[in-house]
Amino acid sequence: MKAGSIEQFKHLSQFRDLTDFNNQIEQWMIDLKSKFTKSELIALKRLIRYSAKIAGVCNAKIQTLVSACHEKGKEISRSTFERMLRKAKKFGLIQVINTFKENGKQSHNIYVFQRYQIVSESSTIEVPTQETIDVPNNETSNLSKTSNLLNKRNDNVQKENLDGLFTSSRVPVEFRDLVKCFYNDHKTIEELWKVIHIQTYYLSYYTQQDRLELAIDSFKQLVRNIKQGRKVRNIFGYFFGIVKKKLDEEYKSILFEVA
Structure with a gap:
């Protein structure tokens, strides 16, 4: 992906707005807070704050984020920040996307926070085709059998639970x-x-x-x-x-x- 301003990566956001992002982070923290050390949590919270302009997306350099922690009196090392990122990626909290400059050299990464739980894919209805239906020669019988098959599928759909x-x-x-x-x-x-x-x-x-x-x-x-x-x-x-x-x-x- 080509490097650029944060506005360029707006499409990567998985959240409706900042409130939605904060709600999701709260739920993540219920499960993951104990998985990070005190220093790693400082690094993670700083990354979260830098992901507010575009909800859940940050393109700041690691050194910028580390320096921001120091300015707030919370000194952490670059290795601590990178260790936090490895854990966050392992737990599925963050996706890291590489970007590249015009000359092809690698630039700073894009950090994209993920929703707490991936929405299950909706089941799709398979439309019967001539390959899946034993079609008799009589056209009327063909239409009748297709109709019955579709009705059975509709009955199955009605019995399934609908998601949120x-x-x-x-x-x-x-x-x-x-x-x-x-x-x-x-x-x-x-x-x-x-x-x-x-x-x-x-x-x-x-x-x-x-x-x-x-x-x-x-x-x-x-x-x-x-x-x-x-x-x-x-x-x-x-x-x-x-x-x-x-x-x-x-x-x-x-x-x-x-x-």
Whole structure:
């Protein structure tokens, strides 16, 4: 790839915006924070900050990033930064792309952060052809058999679970994108959002943004608790409890301020 300004690599970003990028990084850190040393985490956090202009993409030189750490009083070596990169690549957190100058010599690398979980590919429907269907001579029979075959395939498609891309438009995109990293099923995402709707139904002062922030914060706590070993048999009931507790705490806080 030819070297150039950061704007040239905008198409490499895998995130909708900076908020989406930060949400994904938070989920990565739940799993990976313990895998890096203290110095490596300093290097990683600096790389993350330099990946804010184009969400998840950085084209700064390693020496620039190392020097930036020193300016903040966090001294690390180049070898520490490179060790962090090797680990990040191994875990699938970062993709490193080489760039080259006009004269063909290698230039600095492009660092592209990856989404927490790759979305599973949607199953495709195979269209029957004459090679896959035993076609009789009679044209009417041919059409009838093809129709029956297609109907059977449609029945199979209806029985398959649809992923997060098919979530109802009533669910905010930000919440959908966060949840589908862990539960990539449209029904699960919609049921979780339904919990928010039920819990805030009578809270007339709650805006859609308030509901979204409550949903995201509660879901992150759900994931965090599960990652830390909490056994959850019913995620919907557990999520309901988290949301209820947060609203109860908010209510007590309001009463305290009024008093």
